Amino acid sequence: MKRIVHYLNQFYGQIGGEEFADQEPILREGIVGPGTGLQAVLGEKAEIVATIICGDNYFADHQEDALETILTMTEGLAPDMFIAGPGFNAGRYGLACATICAEVKKRLSIPVLTALYPENPGAEMFCSKIYIVETSISAAGMRQALPVMGTLAEKLLEGGEIGFPEEEGYIAQGFRVNVHTKKNGAERAVDMMIKKLRGEPYVTELPMPVFDRVKPAPAVKDMAHARIALITSGGIVPQGNPDHIPSANAGIYGIYDIENLDRLTSEGFMTVHGGYDPVYATEDPNRVLPLDVCREIERDGGIGELYGRYYSTVGNTTAVSSAKRFAEEIAQDMIRNEVQAAILTSN
Amino acid sequence: MGHPFRCITNNPMLIDRGFTDLEYYETDVLELFRVVFQKVNCGYRLLTHPLTGSIRPDITPYKTVLMSGTAGTIDMESVTLIGKAIRYAEDLYRLRDIPVYKKWGKAAREDFQLIDLSIIERALEVEEMGK
Amino acid sequence: MKLTLNKFHVQDIQFAEASSFCSGVLYINKAELAEYLMEDTNICSVDFDIARPGESVRIVPIKDVVQPRFKQSGSGQVFPGFVGDVETVGNGETNVLEDCAVATSGKIVAFQEGIIDMSGPGAEFNSFSKMNILVPLIYPVEGLDKHTHEATVRIAGLKTAAYMAKTTLGLEPDEKEVFEHESILEMGQKYPHLPKVVYVDMVQCQGLMHDTYVYGLNVKGILSTMIGPLEVLDGAIISGNCAAPGHKNATIHHENNPIILDLLRRHGKELCFVGVLLSNESAMLKEKKRAAYYTSSLSQLLGVDGVIVSEEGGGNPETDLMFNCRLHENKGIKTVLVTDEYCGRDGASQGLADVTPEADAVVTNGNGNQFVVLPKMERVIGDIETVRIITGGNVDSIGEDGTVSVEIAAIMGSCCEMGYEHMTTRLR
Numbered sequence: 047m048k049r050i051v052h053y054l055n056q057f058y059g060q061i062g063g064e065e066f067a068d069q070e071p072i073l074r075e076g077i078v079g080p081g082t083g084l085q086a087v088l089g090e091k092a093e094i095v096a097t098i099i100c101g102d103n104y105f106a107d108h109q110e111d112a113l114e115t116i117l118t119m120t121e122g123l124a125p126d127m128f129i130a131g132p133g134f135n136a137g138r139y140g141l142a143c144a145t146i147c148a149e150v151k152k153r154l155s156i157p158v159l160t161a162l163y164p165e166n167p168g169a170e171m172f173c174s175k176i177y178i179v180e181t182s183i184s185a186a187g188m189r190q191a192l193p194v195m196g197t198l199a200e201k202l203l204e205g206g207e208i209g210f211p212e213e214e215g216y217i218a219q220g221f222r223v224n225v226h227t228k229k230n231g232a233e234r235a236v237d238m239m240i241k242k243l244r245g246e247p248y249v250t251e252l253p254m255p256v257f258d259r260v261k262p263a264p265a266v267k268d269m270a271h272a273r274i275a276l277i278t279s280g281g282i283v284p285q286g287n288p289d290h291i292p293s294a295n296a297g298i299y300g301i302y303d304i305e306n307l308d309r310l311t312s313e314g315f316m317t318v319h320g321g322y323d324p325v326y327a328t329e330d331p332n333r334v335l336p337l338d339v340c341r342e343i344e345r346d347g348g349i350g351e352l353y354g355r356y357y358s359t360v361g362n363t364t365a366v367s368s369a370k371r372f373a374e375e376i377a378q379d380m381i382r383n384e385v386q387a388a389i390l391t392s393n
Numbered sequence: 394m395g396h397p398f399r400c401i402t403n404n405p406m407l408i409d410r411g412f413t414d415l416e417y418y419e420t421d422v423l424e425l426f427r428v429v430f431q432k433v434n435c436g437y438r439l440l441t442h443p444l445t446g447s448i449r450p451d452i453t454p455y456k457t458v459l460m461s462g463t464a465g466t467i468d469m470e471s472v473t474l475i476g477k478a479i480r481y482a483e484d485l486y487r488l489r490d491i492p493v494y495k496k497w498g499k500a501a502r503e504d505f506q507l508i509d510l511s512i513i514e515r516a517l518e519v520e521e522m523g524k
Numbered sequence: 525m526k527l528t529l530n531k532f533h534v535q536d537i538q539f540a541e542a543s544s545f546c547s548g549v550l551y552i553n554k555a556e557l558a559e560y561l562m563e564d565t566n567i568c569s570v571d572f573d574i575a576r577p578g579e580s581v582r583i584v585p586i587k588d589v590v591q592p593r594f595k596q597s598g599s600g601q602v603f604p605g606f607v608g609d610v611e612t613v614g615n616g617e618t619n620v621l622e623d624c625a626v627a628t629s630g631k632i633v634a635f636q637e638g639i640i641d642m643s644g645p646g647a648e649f650n651s652f653s654k655m656n657i658l659v660p661l662i663y664p665v666e667g668l669d670k671h672t673h674e675a676t677v678r679i680a681g682l683k684t685a686a687y688m689a690k691t692t693l694g695l696e697p698d699e700k701e702v703f704e705h706e707s708i709l710e711m712g713q714k715y716p717h718l719p720k721v722v723y724v725d726m727v728q729c730q731g732l733m734h735d736t737y738v739y740g741l742n743v744k745g746i747l748s749t750m751i752g753p754l755e756v757l758d759g760a761i762i763s764g765n766c767a768a769p770g771h772k773n774a775t776i777h778h779e780n781n782p783i784i785l786d787l788l789r790r791h792g793k794e795l796c797f798v799g800v801l802l803s804n805e806s807a808m809l810k811e812k813k814r815a816a817y818y819t820s821s822l823s824q825l826l827g828v829d830g831v832i833v834s835e836e837g838g839g840n841p842e843t844d845l846m847f848n849c850r851l852h853e854n855k856g857i858k859t860v861l862v863t864d865e866y867c868g869r870d871g872a873s874q875g876l877a878d879v880t881p882e883a884d885a886v887v888t889n890g891n892g893n894q895f896v897v898l899p900k901m902e903r904v905i906g907d908i909e910t911v912r913i914i915t916g917g918n919v920d921s922i923g924e925d926g927t928v929s930v931e932i933a934a935i936m937g938s939c940c941e942m943g944y945e946h947m948t949t950r951l952r
Contacts, residue, residue: 174872210950222871222949224890224932231862231943232782235832235887239860240794242885243719243830251948252865252886254879444839444877445807446730447767449866459808474809474843477878481839484873485866488893488931497635504633507670508767511732516807519745 048092048203051120052081053130053146055139059099067138069101071115080132080188087196092203096123102138105145106297107290112142113149120150127203128154132161132191133168135183137297137368144168147176157202161191164217167365171295177202177216266387268350275353275385277376279361279369280334280393281319282310282327293320296360299372301379305354309338321362322393334393353385361392397462398440400513401429404455406506407513414462421494422450423482429458430475436464439471443478445512450478451485451492454502455509459516526704527754528617530596530697534624537574537656545691550624552658557687561660566676568665573905575627575657579642580902583659586638586936587628587674587766588681589652589774592621593759594689602689603682603759605740614754619692625655625776626688627936628681629906630662632673633733638769638936639898646898649938650945652776659905660684671732678764682775703788705754708826711796718796722823723753723783724833725800726844728765728772730807735764736773736836738802745811748803748819753784756800765836770892770933771864771941773836782944783832783862798828803848805841812840816847823857830858834942838866838892842878853882864889864939865949875949889940890947892933900926 056066058079077085078097085094098119105112120128128150130143140162147158161179162169169178179198181191194215201208211218227234234251241248266272283291289300304310310331317327317334332338335356344352357376361369380388399414400407403425408417418425426443433439438461444450445457486492497505533548540551558570575581593602598616601608627640640652647653662677706714727736729744736743738751738761751760761778787797803819806812823831833848835841842863849859861883865875871891923929932938937945 210952218951220872221952222865222867222875222891223952224894224947225950227946227948230782230946231887231889231940231948232786233943234948235783235834235860235862235943236786236790236795238885238887239721239830239832239858240719240790242858242860243721243795248885250884250886252863252875252888254881254883254886255874257881259881439809441807442809442812442840442843446734447728447765447772447837447839447841449768449839470809474878478839480874481866481877484868487873488869500634504635504670508633508732508734511671512730512734512807515729515731515744519806519808519811522745 047090048126049095049123050092050127050129050199051123051125052077052084052094052097053116053128053143054079054097054099055142056099056101059097061099067101067103069099070104071098071100071112071119073098073119080192083188083192084129084196087193088199091200092127095125100142102136102142105142106138109145113146116146117149117153121154125156127156127199128158129195129199130160132179132181132188132195133166134181134185134187135163135166137167140166140168141171144172144176144178148172151176159195159199159202161195162217165367167295167297167368169217170365170367173217174219177208179215180217270347271350272386273351273353273384274340274349275380275388276335276337276340276356277388277390278335278356278358278392280327280391281317281358281360282315282331282335283318283358285314285316287316287318291318291358291360293318293360294362296364297368299357299359299376301355301357303354304337304356307337308341310335319360319362319393327393334391336391353383399437399460399462400457401425401432401460402457404457404506404509406510407457421454422456423479423486425456425458426475426479426482429460430479432460433471433475434467436467437461438465438468439474441516443475444481446508448505448508449485450482451488452494453505453509454494454497455505457509457513459513525615525752525754526702527598527614527757529701529703529757530617530619530692531622531699531701532619532692532695533622533698534656536576537624537658539572543691545695550621550656550688550691552688557684560687561680561683564676564679566665566668566672567662567680569663570680571661573659573661575640575642575659575905577642577654577656581642581905582639582901583627583629583657583905584639585629585631585906586640586769587630587632587677588763589776589936590626590681590685591776591779592624592626592685592689593779594619594686594693595758596693600758602686603762605737606679606682606762607686610739612755613758613760614752618758619689619697621689621692623655624688625652625657626681626685627652627657627659628662628677629659630677631907632670632677632766637766637934639930639934640936641898641901644899644901645896646935649896649932649935652936658684658688674733674764674766678762682762703754703757705752705788705791705797708798711798715792715796718792718794719830720796720798720828721787721830721832722798722826722828723787723800724803724819724831724848725781726803726805726833726835726841726848727761728836728841729804733764733766737762737764743802743804744806746804748801748815748822750822751800751802753788753797753800756781756784768837768933769936771836771838771939773940773942774937777937777940777942777944780944782942783834798826803844805836805844807840812844812847816844816851819848820851820855820857823852824855828857830860832860832862834862836941838864839877842876846878846880846883849883850880859883860885860887862887862889862941862943864941865891866893867891867949868893869895871949887943888949889943889945890932890938891949892931892939894932895929896932898928898930
């Protein structure tokens with residue numbers, strides 16, 4: 047019987063809720079929580095021999111150590127496969143599931159599988175590297191997710207050919223492959239034309255890249271009296287990085303006070319962005335967040351006033367879904383503070 | 394042409410052919426596109442599509458791009474076209490460890506120069522029809 | 525208008541004392557054909573070879589592929605402007621040699637391209653491998669310039685195709701297919717309730733080895749225009765395009781334009797096939813726009829509900845494709861686009877050089893970047909060394925054991941953007 051190791055967070059692993067998110071990785075023999083449902087689908091084909099449980103915060107804050115521990119635990123069990131989650135749309139948990147799976151696959155060369163909501167940052171980052179079953183947004187979809195996971199897991203264990211996403215239930219990995227068709231391209235085109243003209247549903251064979259159409263706000267009419275805010279994705283933060291904004295794949299942004307500052311100093315501020323050589327930003331953070339120039343313009347009456355706080359995050363490999371969320375929240379904060387326009391600098 | 398134009402090219406066959414405002418760069422097609430990108434950002438407009446012909450930018454060593462002779466406000470269409478062309482070329486350059494264009498012998502290189510020249514001559518020929 | 529295609533199925537080609545077609549075998553008198561071709565004094569000498577389905581044969585490099593046709597009756601002659609005079613074609617009867625083709629070969633430029641494998645994995649990538657192919661090897665006179673050399677080989681291929689089909693004059697075909705196509709005003713009255721569809725055939729015209737001819741006229745500088753679908757079946761559109769074998773439209777593709785054929789077959793049933801618009805693909809942006817504006821304006825004048833647009837080549841033609849799409853959709857005319865992709869070895873790159881959100885109905889004919897290892901063949905017609913330097917090939921393509929690793933973009937017609945073959949890409 048094939049051996050599977052299952053990974054869960056503190057909640058699904060029945061340790062506790064958010065208060066236990068700092069739980070270090072522990073190993074439990076046999077099945078825990080959703081593993082029961084998964085095992086029922088696997089039947090006699092495979093056995094979940096152990097479950098590794100780790101707190102979401104612990105994994106996020108100590109990723110390197112956590113990975114090492116989890117990998118060592120897994121290796122010691124000599125499993126045939128590793129399954130994590132399902133994580134649905136939980137950000138930290140989903141990222142942990144996908145990250146660990148990818149690492150296990152890389153180091154132990156065994157099939158891996160997890161299950162996430164497509165917009166989970168973990169899905170965005172790893173769908174091309176590992177198979178991720180597509181789930182609903184919340185755990186209400188547990189009953190639907192487990193059978194799909196189980197069936198795909200069996201196929202991966204057997205080493206058989208894995209079909210297309212629509213057939214197997216995984217999130218598209220992003221690889222377009224040539225396949226033979228019964229009808230030639232011309233017939234398919236005429237079929238599609240007829241359907242489109244009749245208003246019947248059809249499926250395009252080559253979807254266009256998603257165009258995020260954001261309608262620009264109308265231009266600021268009275269700049270001389272406008273309140274302007276600064277935002278940066280270049281990772282400029284106060285010295286010490288009080289909010290622990292990570293150097294890549296940021297899940298958070300910070301809001302920092304510049305009310306009484308004419309410029310950023312290298313004593314007061316630093317860069318945490320891991321995607322560019324920090325030397326010049328460290329020397330002079332104004333190169334990334336141009337506070338000095340904005341103050342000049344403010345003094346000369348080019349703008350009404352500079353808002354006394356700025357917003358900062360790190361754009362380096364940050365998931366689009368995260369960036370969207372930050373923008374929505376920041377925009378709300380700006381509206382509350384009567385900011386009329388913002389200048390966004392990157393790096 | 395109804396208005397002056399400039400030729401941005403890495404094709405030596407265009408030299409000494411009476412093209413005024415010829416800018417010759419001894420570089421590959423992708424780098425040439427990056428030069429064009431700089432110029433577009435200075436307000437010069439694209440007159441030809443950067444990916445002229447059907448020979449891929451990772452296969453032919455030569456390309457000529459016709460641009461407006463004078464600069465104006467930045468033309469967004471030119472910006473997006475050169476951006477797309479650069480991305481398309483970058484993806485194709487990554488197809489092999491050493492892209493095909495680096496491996497041609499002298500005879501093939503001359504033939505690619507000839508085709509590129511023919512494409513530009515044809516473009517100008519049709520422009521002439523507008524006079 | 526009515527055109528009958530008299531189809532003769534070719535089972536074999538053989539050289540013989542006299543040219544004839546008998547019991548499925550096409551007999552060719554090499555000397556007589558050579559004499560006919562060498563009426564063109566630019567040809568120094570010519571030789572011929574035959575490739576049959578299933579043989580361990582590779583033909584490379586190939587310039588054009590042409591299907592033999594000849595008028596049994598009706599006005600004009602096939603390939604008007606070259607073989608035929610410029611008289612309008614597309615009526616009467618045309619004799620067609622099915623399962624048969626002419627593939628012209630010869631070094632016009634040092635990087636000639638296009639492979640047809642008659643067996644093995646390469647044979648899966650086009651329909652030509654299932655045809656009996658005559659390969660004229662054209663040797664030009666010394667010092668011929670490239671433009672003239674290209675034209676010489678092009679015309680020789682057309683003449684060869686016509687010569688071969690001429691052997692069937694007066695014979696009873698294996699099958700007939702009749703195409704009828706009313707005038708536009710007639711069909712408007714006859715099919716008031718059927719959706720009206722036009723086919724926009726985008727044709728290349730960018731210079732040496734990138735050209736298309738209609739009734740012998742190079743389409744450079746033309747304003748978009750209309751042509752009868754039946755005329756196209758008689759070879760009114762000819763390929764002068766030798767670049768990018770995987771997705772250029774060879775003459776055989778024009779003769780058998782699968783979109784025209786399918787629209788004709790469904791005409792009066794599921795749709796009303798109004799006609800064919802020719803829209804050229806120029807290197808100049810202004811011309812691209814003019815073509816798309818003019819084409820969409822013609823569509824509007826015709827009052828169509830939908831257009832199917834096919835492209836030729838890749839890179840800049842995607843801009844023509846998207847212009848045509850956008851302009852038609854903005855006029856309320858629904859579009860379906862037919863194209864192919866270069867999305868990288870793994871299929872993860874963005875496959876088109878241009879995109880537009882209005883392109884919501886697209887048919888793709890495959891990823892040209894897929895690599896395939898072709899085994900050594902017993903015989904090569906043409907020049908195997910050119911595969912080292914062929915599009916989609918690689919200087920190191922030829923292995924010690926004679927295998928060749930190429931992108932399918934090097935295989936003639938593998939991703940034909942008229943939808944001639946049976947391949948698509950799917951997302952994993």
